[in-house]
Amino acid sequence: MFIAIIMKSNDKQTKEQEILKAAEQEFLTKGYDGARTTSIAQAAGVTHAMLHYYFRTKEQLFDRIVESKFSTMSQSLIAILGDPTLPIVERLKVGIGAHFDFVAENPQLPRFVINEIVSRPERYDVLYKRVGSVVDNVYNGLQADIDRAAARGEIERVDVRMLLISIMSLNIFTFLAYPFMEPLMGELMANRERFIEARKAENIATILKRIEKR
Amino acid sequence: MFIAIIMKSNDKQTKEQEILKAAEQEFLTKGYDGARTTSIAQAAGVTHAMLHYYFRTKEQLFDRIVESKFSTMSQSLIAILGDPTLPIVERLKVGIGAHFDFVAENPQLPRFVINEIVSRPERYDVLYKRVGSVVDNVYNGLQADIDRAAARGEIERVDVRMLLISIMSLNIFTFLAYPFMEPLMGELMANRERFIEARKAENIATILKRIEKR
DNA sequence: ATTTGCATTAACAATTCTGTTAAACAATAT
DNA sequence: ATATTGTTTAACAGAATTGTTAATGCAAAT
Numbered sequence: 001m002f003i004a005i006i007m008k009s010n011d012k013q014t015k016e017q018e019i020l021k022a023a024e025q026e027f028l029t030k031g032y033d034g035a036r037t038t039s040i041a042q043a044a045g046v047t048h049a050m051l052h053y054y055f056r057t058k059e060q061l062f063d064r065i066v067e068s069k070f071s072t073m074s075q076s077l078i079a080i081l082g083d084p085t086l087p088i089v090e091r092l093k094v095g096i097g098a099h100f101d102f103v104a105e106n107p108q109l110p111r112f113v114i115n116e117i118v119s120r121p122e123r124y125d126v127l128y129k130r131v132g133s134v135v136d137n138v139y140n141g142l143q144a145d146i147d148r149a150a151a152r153g154e155i156e157r158v159d160v161r162m163l164l165i166s167i168m169s170l171n172i173f174t175f176l177a178y179p180f181m182e183p184l185m186g187e188l189m190a191n192r193e194r195f196i197e198a199r200k201a202e203n204i205a206t207i208l209k210r211i212e213k214r
Numbered sequence: 215m216f217i218a219i220i221m222k223s224n225d226k227q228t229k230e231q232e233i234l235k236a237a238e239q240e241f242l243t244k245g246y247d248g249a250r251t252t253s254i255a256q257a258a259g260v261t262h263a264m265l266h267y268y269f270r271t272k273e274q275l276f277d278r279i280v281e282s283k284f285s286t287m288s289q290s291l292i293a294i295l296g297d298p299t300l301p302i303v304e305r306l307k308v309g310i311g312a313h314f315d316f317v318a319e320n321p322q323l324p325r326f327v328i329n330e331i332v333s334r335p336e337r338y339d340v341l342y343k344r345v346g347s348v349v350d351n352v353y354n355g356l357q358a359d360i361d362r363a364a365a366r367g368e369i370e371r372v373d374v375r376m377l378l379i380s381i382m383s384l385n386i387f388t389f390l391a392y393p394f395m396e397p398l399m400g401e402l403m404a405n406r407e408r409f410i411e412a413r414k415a416e417n418i419a420t421i422l423k424r425i426e427k428r
Numbered sequence: 429a430t431t432t433g434c435a436t437t438a439a440c441a442a443t444t445c446t447g448t449t450a451a452a453c454a455a456t457a458t
Numbered sequence: 459a460t461a462t463t464g465t466t467t468a469a470c471a472g473a474a475t476t477g478t479t480a481a482t483g484c485a486a487a488t
Contacts, residue, residue, distance in 0.1 A: 032248075033247035132398050441478075446473080448471075
């Protein structure tokens with residue numbers, strides 16, 4: 001009796017979650033247009049009618065994935081804030097590294113988000129405001145810190161928004177273009193782990209040198 | 215008589231080219247899966263049967279666009295080489311700026327290429343080798359120059375491949391993520407021209423500082 | 429045991445999209 | 459004038475894809 005209940009409720013969750021998992025994979029790699037509901041259902045081990053039973057339409061299923069991915073995206077930006085108790089250079093080291101690690105764990109995310117924003121901007125007004133306020137927080141949280149260090153003559157004064165764009169560029173592009181660069185770079189990228197670590201150090205070095213005083 | 219001939223041949227070229235132009239736009243923004251042959255035909259002002267008459271299939275039409283875009287991509291990489299007669303710092307300024315300008319004129323290109331490589335890698339083995347040899351050239355063309363300057367103590371010695379990735383990251387990401395960042399950055403990006411110019415200067419500054427000696 | 433409610437399936441319907449074809453058309457060469 | 463060649467259109471065919479539905483199964487509650 002007990003066992004039966006547990007099994008039932010597990011199965012129920014599993015089927016729906018199985019579909020979500022398969023959908024995430026399919027949408028992230030192929031995008032909305034390239035994804036096939038039948039292919040998602042197959043990957044989840046159910047008939048495609050089940051997909052419609054749980055999520056009604058392809059679009060609603062897609063929205064569930066988008067919602068979750070935008071949330072992850074916001075978190076990754078917050079990571080850049082680093083540890084506010086540390087001196088600015090250390091703080092940036094931590095922040096850039098944490099952001100890098102975050103992207104490393106969600107390497108398909110940036111391409112997905114950018115593609116969606118480009119192909120249907122109007123759809124994302126709501127989700128967007130959330131990200132917008134996160135960016136504001138990161139900006140406010142860092143600019144004052146940098147200004148203070150610059151006033152003390154420790155670093156060069158820079159616009160944090162420009163610095164943020166540079167950080168995101170360096171960290172995100174590494175993974176965005178990985179499949180493109182990998183066959184072009186020979187030994188440098190032969191060992192993925194090694195290359196990723198080297199890239200992380202390089203990005204941190206690049207940003208820190210950017211704010212160095214001459 | 216003359217006039218008739220000229221008009222005819224003009225029209226002929228124009229129809230086919232009109233389709234190519236519309237196809238480029240459609241494929242670049244929506245990708246292969248999102249593009250519709252009927253929509254391309256409509257944008258070109260012809261029935262969609264014409265599209266099949268000239269290009270047989272959607273895939274063959276697509277291949278024509280891909281071919282041309284990979285070629286543009288290769289050119290943009292060559293631009294990084296800059297002017298080899300200049301001293302290294304000046305040379306890099308020119309190279310990074312030229313690459314930036316190239317991307318600025320083809321802002322949709324990187325997203326298109328990356329998406330294609332990710333979604334069907336096997337298709338691009340041939341085109342890829344071309345890009346690969348271009349990268350080798352750029353690498354060889356710059357590393358020796360940098361090593362010499364480093365030996366003279368003018369700059370810090372760096373791995374050019376890492377530097378190339380950083381340059382591409384900074385330059386390409388600016389346009390790749392533009393639609394994503396634009397609503398998030400307020401006044402900084404309110405004026406596109408202004409922002410683009412500022413970004414170009416920032417990217418050059420970032421790379422040059424990276425190779426500065428401490 | 430029967431009912432109730434959700435889960436599941438298979439078959440089908442509707443639409444959209446790519447690609448074809450046969451006929452009409454236009455310009456040129458003979 | 460007529461034949462020839464390439465261009466264009468409209469109508470259609472086939473396939474793929476999303477979404478629906480009616481019937482069935484199955485566990486739990488009464």
